[in-house]
Amino acid sequence: MVLEVRSSISIIYCFLDIYPFLFQKLGFNFVISNQATMICIDNSEWMRNGDYSPTRFQAQADAVNLICGAKTQSNPENTVGVLTMAGKGVRVLVTPTSDLGKILACMHGLEIGGEMNLAAGIQVAQLALKHRQNKKQQQRIIVFAGGPVKYDKKVLEMIGKKLKKNSVALDVVNFGEEDEEKTEKLEALVAAVNNNDSSHIVHVPAGSNALSDVLLSTPIFTGDGEGGSGFAAAAAAAAAGGVSGFDFGVDPNLDPELALALRVSMEEERARQEAAAKKAADDSSKQDKEGESTSQDATMSENAATSASESENKKDDLMDDENALLQQALAMSMDDPAATVTTRDTDMSEAAADDQDLALALQLSVQEGAKDQSGETDMGKLLSDQSFMSSVLASLPGVDPNDPSVKDLLASMQNQPEVSPKKDEDKPKEEDK
Amino acid sequence: MACLHDHSCEDHDCSSDWSLYKHIDIPKVSALNEAVPGSVKAVFKAWEQRLSSSEGLLESNEGDPELIVYIPFTSDVKIKSISIVGGADGTSPNKMRAFINREGIDFSDAQSMQAVQEWDLAENLQGVLEYQTRYSRFQGVGNLTLHFPDSYGGDTSRIQYIGLKGEATQLKRDVVATIVYELMPNPSDHKTKSESGGGMSHVE
Numbered sequence: 001m002v003l004e005v006r007s008s009i010s011i012i013y014c015f016l017d018i019y020p021f022l023f024q025k026l027g028f029n030f031v032i033s034n035q036a037t038m039i040c041i042d043n044s045e046w047m048r049n050g051d052y053s054p055t056r057f058q059a060q061a062d063a064v065n066l067i068c069g070a071k072t073q074s075n076p077e078n079t080v081g082v083l084t085m086a087g088k089g090v091r092v093l094v095t096p097t098s099d100l101g102k103i104l105a106c107m108h109g110l111e112i113g114g115e116m117n118l119a120a121g122i123q124v125a126q127l128a129l130k131h132r133q134n135k136k137q138q139q140r141i142i143v144f145a146g147g148p149v150k151y152d153k154k155v156l157e158m159i160g161k162k163l164k165k166n167s168v169a170l171d172v173v174n175f176g177e178e179d180e181e182k183t184e185k186l187e188a189l190v191a192a193v194n195n196n197d198s199s200h201i202v203h204v205p206a207g208s209n210a211l212s213d214v215l216l217s218t219p220i221f222t223g224d225g226e227g228g229s230g231f232a233a234a235a236a237a238a239a240a241g242g243v244s245g246f247d248f249g250v251d252p253n254l255d256p257e258l259a260l261a262l263r264v265s266m267e268e269e270r271a272r273q274e275a276a277a278k279k280a281a282d283d284s285s286k287q288d289k290e291g292e293s294t295s296q297d298a299t300m301s302e303n304a305a306t307s308a309s310e311s312e313n314k315k316d317d318l319m320d321d322e323n324a325l326l327q328q329a330l331a332m333s334m335d336d337p338a339a340t341v342t343t344r345d346t347d348m349s350e351a352a353a354d355d356q357d358l359a360l361a362l363q364l365s366v367q368e369g370a371k372d373q374s375g376e377t378d379m380g381k382l383l384s385d386q387s388f389m390s391s392v393l394a395s396l397p398g399v400d401p402n403d404p405s406v407k408d409l410l411a412s413m414q415n416q417p418e419v420s421p422k423k424d425e426d427k428p429k430e431e432d433k
Numbered sequence: 434m435a436c437l438h439d440h441s442c443e444d445h446d447c448s449s450d451w452s453l454y455k456h457i458d459i460p461k462v463s464a465l466n467e468a469v470p471g472s473v474k475a476v477f478k479a480w481e482q483r484l485s486s487s488e489g490l491l492e493s494n495e496g497d498p499e500l501i502v503y504i505p506f507t508s509d510v511k512i513k514s515i516s517i518v519g520g521a522d523g524t525s526p527n528k529m530r531a532f533i534n535r536e537g538i539d540f541s542d543a544q545s546m547q548a549v550q551e552w553d554l555a556e557n558l559q560g561v562l563e564y565q566t567r568y569s570r571f572q573g574v575g576n577l578t579l580h581f582p583d584s585y586g587g588d589t590s591r592i593q594y595i596g597l598k599g600e601a602t603q604l605k606r607d608v609v610a611t612i613v614y615e616l617m618p619n620p621s622d623h624k625t626k627s628e629s630g631g632g633m634s635h636v637e
Contacts, residue, residue: 130541135536135537136536161494161497164494165466165494165497165499165540166465166539166540167465167470195470196469196470
């Protein structure tokens with residue numbers, strides 16, 4: 001039991017060392033954003049219609065459940081709240097909370113009736129977000145607009161400006177009633193709120209596709225483009241690597257802390273890489289200037305261009321190798337740790353040939369892992385004890401301890417304890433003889 | 434209350450006085466109603482660079498000159514005076530209201546709350562005016578919120594530089610993060626010594 005835990009911990013450390021590097025080189029961009037979201041549901045009479053299966057209201061409820069799940073999964077600190085816009089009046093069902101169960105529970109037993117009050121709904125949502133517990137969260141409102149909109153375009157634009165001023169983002173799902181005026185008004189509203197592409201509007205026409213399916217591919221789910229597209233790409237890569245489509249080969253449900261730790265280390269590594277890259281760019285630009293001080297501007301720019309393309313080619317090669325490495329690393333995390341030692345050794349040599357930095361990081365992680373492994377077995381401990389080794393070697397027939405090659409071997413053994421597991425298998429065989 | 438420098442700046446190094454910008458937690462600085470998100474960070478720089486707009490300036494949205502700037506510090510500071518360099522053509526703010534140690538102030542809060550201090554600003558394009566604070570009220574400031582309700586007739590407000598003069602202490606005013614309040618007393622949460630083995634070793 002203890003051995004398994006230790007080996008899994010060593011794998012984790014290797015993960016944390018390798019992963020940030022590989023992800024950065026592969027160009028993923030993750031930003032964990034802390035958001036407070038209010039979802040405005042339309043429960044007006046127009047939601048009884050069956051043009052979205054089974055009813056508009058049910059399709060809407062499914063979509064809401066999906067959004068809540070996605071938000072809480074992408075960041076456990078995200079909070080989501082729900083309010084209804086029709087019925088007897090705007091009513092807040094649940095204030096922003098990270099408790100998914102509470103949100104899903106409040107969706108039961110909702111009554112359909114009345115007319116949707118868009119302006120009041122948005123204003124109440126804004127108020128609910130204003131009183132969120134964590135003031136550092138970004139504010140977002142998601143509106144499901146099914147029924148017709150009775151407000152003027154001007155009024156909606158004023159509301160939009162007010163949201164923009166208080167840096168609240170707005171996503172609108174335009175479904176249900178299809179009305180040119182309604183579309184125009186909602187587009188104007190989102191345009192007024194939109195600040196740097198943080199607000200979106202999605203039109204979902206009636207049809208065989210479920211509302212939730214259509215929404216999955218929209219920016220409402222994929223976030224502001226950065227975090228979302230990164231996740232989608234990561235899921236695809238992980239799936240290709242033969243692991244269930246989780247971001248880091250670790251199920252966030254089974255081990256949320258590990259998933260979070262991996263993401264945080266990835267972010268830190270990314271920031272560090274950016275700083276290093278910036279510094280390298282500054283240094284290389286300085287070197288360019290020194291080298292070409294006497295030549296023309298044209299040749300200087302040429303050199304810069306060729307060096308840029310060179311580094312790009314190198315980057316492509318790196319990316320191919322690292323794709324393979326990435327698959328290996330993902331597979332490793334699933335497999336028995338003992339079996340991975342040999343695979344890791346071969347991977348190391350391939351990668352080391354290409355990139356000095358990568359080799360250093362990998363070697364560090366391997367040494368850490370190897371140290372743990374050798375500590376596990378008594379045999380390992382004995383083998384690392386040099387005096388014992390030399391005495392054993394002396395007792396072997398045909399081995400002269402003073403032989404220079406044996407001495408070299410002993411010296412190298414001190415430096416590379418990972419050779420010891422292989423020695424494990426060799427030693428017992430020889431002693432059995 | 435504004436005061437002009439009554440000496441020429443070559444004699445003594447003004448920049449060392451206006452060094453409180455080093456204690457600002459720049460990544461966490463935020464502004465409301467800014468036209469370009471994140472542009473507020475360019476406003477905090479050294480005294481010598483107060484007139485250079487190479488890194489951009491803080492501009493409010495079209496048609497609305499109101500601005501709120503939230504400035505958190507890395508340690509508690511005492512603020513002696515504030516200097517603001519605005520934009521030309523009437524885009525300089527004409528009034529400033531300060532709130533301290535309050536997070537998440539938005540426009541409705543700012544308009545309804547009583548500010549710690551208010552100033553009428555002059556158009557200070559060369560950055561030689563400074564506005565003194567009532568020092569006793571600005572001790573132990575963990576974060577500062579500045580609200581600029583209006584500009585000199587322009588359509589927008591522009592701020593090029595915000596300078597703070599004062600001292601930094603090494604203390605940090607910490608907020609109690611989570612407190613769990615008991616709604617009903619639960620005896621199992623409060624085991625006395627006698628119940629949990631008496632606190633003395635005993636032989637079994």
